[in-house]
Amino acid sequence: MIFIENEGINDPHLNLALEEYILRNFDRGEDYLLFYINEPSIIIGRNQNTLEEINQSYTEENGVHIVRRISGGGAVYHDLGNLNFSFITDYDNTKLNNFRNFTSPVVKALNGMGVKAELKGRNDILVGDKKISGNAQFSSVKRMFSHGTLLFDCDLSEVQKTLNVKMSKIQSKGHKSVRSRVANITEFLPEPMDIQSFRKKIIEEVYREQENFKTYHLTEDEWDGVKKLKAEKYDQWDWNYGKSPKFNIHRTKRFAVGEIDIRIFVEKGTIKSIKIYGDFFGKEPVENIEEVLTGKRYDLAEITTALEPIVIHDYFGNVDQQEFIDLLYGEDEV
Incomplete structure (x- = not known):
């Protein structure tokens, strides 16, 4: 495994561009590990409607970055007390949605520091009932990454101020607020340390588990490629916010894999436009489904026929074909 040094950069636009650049341009057959710490920012999941996830007036007044990532899942708050890790590897179907495979060295490192952490639920690392890490994945045809946050010493009061938490998520999980669900790792450490010492200990644990572990610094040409991707994608309003669609049918449901929110x-x-939002994880881009359904009659038989070639599991995880059709067109209350 190769550890890639991000050179202490705290710009979330550049760090997310760096992660994608490594995924798409670095050698196949090699595993990479990237750590980064971001300035105050909200990192939006690939399939989310940004304006419905953030407190826009507060983020604008306080200079909080808004950046969309290419992986699924929900919006998360980052600041200088939050350490982010990314394992970048060849695509393997057994690794997709298998967060334990990637989080085990992190959990082991936390346990070694006296923090009784474990992976629970879909993609979270918890200490007791408190969440200290959320994880997400992205896969292309040949490569994938699994990345996560580690709430080390984050300003948790900012989580509520910057994020608008949907009532469906609160009700479905039975929690009163985001603040009641999350905690900083510093609360569980037997001995105090700063975030750089914490980062070093996590890296040391991965070193112990991997043979031929080495560190790599990007060349000047590679950094130019990262900065080009940042400028053309991660700095762009269309990528980070996108246009909110016109719709007259709104269908939404929370599944075990996450929420699926459809605007038609x-x-x-005739379906003139359709947009699918949510915090689910999937291998394939939902734009494929949107394209297939656009121009079709809003009719159960026509929708069913149009979706026959589509493997719904590839887009949403453990949701079957009929469940998705019922969400799109079913008569039951959703």
């Missing part, structure tokens, strides 16, 4: 604009019985 139907005119004269």
Whole structure:
């Protein structure tokens, strides 16, 4: 495994560009590990409607960065007390949605520091009932990454101020607020340490588990490529916010894999546009489904026929074809 040094950069736009650049341009057959710490920012999941996830007036007044990532899952708050890790590897179907495979060295390192952490639920690392890490994945045809946050000494009061938490998520998980669910790792450490010491200990644990572990610094040309990707994608309003669609049908449901939120604009019985949002994880981009359904009649038989070639599991995880069709068109209350 190769550890890639991000040179102490705290710009979330550049760090997310660096992560994607490594995924798409570095050698196959090699595993990479990237750590980064971001300035105050909200990192939006690939399939989310940004304006519905953030407190826009507060983020603008306080200079909080808004950046969309290419992986699924929900919006998260980052600041200088939050350590982020990313394992970048060849695509393997057995690794997809298998967060334990990637988080085990992190959990082991935390346990070694006296923090009784464990992976629970879909993608969270918890200490008792308190969440200290959330994880997400992205996969292309040949490569994938699994990345996560580590709430080390984050300003948790900012989580509530910057994020608008959907009532469906609160109700489905039975929690009163985000603040009641999360905690900093510093609360559980038997001995105090700063975030750089913490970062070093996590790296040391991965070193112990991997043979031929080495560190790599990007060349000037590679950094130019990262900065180009940042400028053309991660700095762009269209990527980070996107255009909110016109719709007259709104269908949403929370599954075990996460929430699926569908906005459909139907005119004269035909689907003129459709947008699928949510905090689910999937291998394939939901834009494929949107494209297949656009132009079709908003009719159960036509929708069912159009979706026959689509493997729904590839887009949302453990949701079957009929469940998705019922969400799109079913008569039951969702």
